[in-house]
Amino acid sequence: MDFINSIVLLLNYIFVPALSYGSQLALGAIFVSLIYGILRFAYFTAGDLMSFGTMFTILFTWYFQSLGINLGVLPTALLAIPFGVIITILYVLAKDKLVFSYYRTKKSPPVMLAMVSIGTMFVTQAIVRIVIGPFDRRFFDGEKFILKANEFKEMTGLNEGLTIKSTQVITLLVTIIVVSILFWFLNKTKTGKSMRAYSDNEDLALLSGIDPKKVVMITWVIAAILATIGGTLYGLDKSFKPFTYFNNMLPIFAAAIVGGIGNPFGAFLGGYVIAFSEILITYAYKKFFIYILPESLEPDGLLQLLSTDYKFAVSFSILVIVLLFRPSGIFKGKII
Template sequence: MDFLNAIILLLNYIFVPALTYGSQLALGAIFVTLIYGILRFANFATGDMMAFGTMVTILITWYFQSIGISLGVLPTALLAIPFAIIFMIGYMLFIDKFVFRYYRVNKSPPVQLAMVSIGVMFVTQAVVRIIIGPADQRFFDGERFIIKAREFKEMTGLNEGLAIKSSQVLTIFITLILVSILFWFLNKTKTGKSMRAYSDNEDLALLSGIDPKRVVMITWIIAGILATIGGALYGLDKSFKPFTYFNNMLPIFAAAIVGGIGNPFGAFLGGYVIAFSEIFITYAYKKFFMYILPESMEPETLVQLLSTDYKFAVSFSILVIVLLYRPNGIFKGKVL
């Protein structure tokens, strides 16, 4: 029984949250990796573009709520996301046309494009703060839990409860669907293959007649979809605060680099690697050991390797270690 309790404890506090957080990071990391692979620069505006997409989702959600539209048990935001995606795609194409295109046509070095993306980051950040403000926004409505801890305890008779939030299930479910569609698109369709070809060898892609403008446009469209959904899922699960999104850029970049930058599948798995490492290292295992060890050996401290305040240190360390020892990532991306 104690053993079961220990397992449930880990499921509840590590496995389910890490899977959710990992999915959210994975979407951001695929965004980073696609931009890096195809447009060839590190997009520092990633976090704030995700915040922008989330903000639009929130505004549309509020509008729907004000006119009385809801999805019942599901969050209204799900209904708002498609509209937000359309808006976000417009925003991405607008930024590309008026900012990035100029540097691409002039064949600027990647560092210059990265600096430009920092400019885009500041502007996007400012726009988000002007429109919705820097404060915390919660926009989750509908049924919060699928399984409540108390109900689980009553059902199983265990001491430990397993709580599963609907936002967690939605996040994992939507991520898997989205990522499956994306991989199907990249690996099986002609357009998707042409994007991979362009990322692999730009000159040869041009010689094969692949239209670079089309590839760039589709990349931004996918980026808009990923930014909105990734951001909105994070906001639904936790809360929306522009600064958190900016902060999340570190684990997102770490995930993309761990997976091998330019490699979407690597970025997807990298998201989970980072999420699980962060949560494994910052979780306090005291209760877990109380269950599995005899009473005499019970730990007196929290058995926490690192305080949760330092969770970014984990991504940062992974980033440094990967760059030092395996610069092309676990799944063979480009060498940075």
């Protein structure tokens, strides 16, 4: 019985949260990886683009709520996502036209484009703060839990409860759908293949008649879609605070690099690698060991490797270790 309790404990505090957090990171990491592969620079606006998309989703959510439109048990934000996506697409395309295309036609080195993207990061941050402010906001509505801790206890007669929030299930389902469509697009359609070809060998792609303008445009559109969806899912699950989104850039980049930057599928898996590492290392295992060890060996301390305040240190360490020992990432991408 104690053994089952300990498993449920880990499921509840590590597995389920890491799975949803990992999906949110994965969506971000995929588009960072895609931009690196095709536009060939590190896109530092990633975190703030996610907050930009989420902000518009929230604004539309509020608008729908004021009209009395809702999705019942599901959060209204799901209905608002497509509108948030459209505005984010327009924003990135305008940004590309006004800023990035100039440096691209001048064939600026990648590091210069990365600096430019830091500039656009500040601009994006400022827009978000002017429009919605820096505060913490919750925009979740609908049914909060799919499985409550005490319901689970009653059902199974265990001491430990398992909580499954609806946002976690929604995150997982939406991620599976979005990622499947994306990989189908990249691997099966002519346009998707041409994007992979362009990322693989730009000169040969040009000689084959692939239109670079179209490839670049579609890359931005995909980035906007993934940023808005990933950001909204994160905001629904936790809360929307622009500064947190900026901070999330570190685990997102770590995920993209662990997976082999330029390789979207690697980035997808990298998201989970980072999420599980962060949570596994910052979880306090005291209760777990109380369950599995005999009473005489009961631990005194919290048995926590690192305080949760240091969770970014985990991503950062992984990032440094990967760059030192395997710069092409676990799943073979470009070497930085």
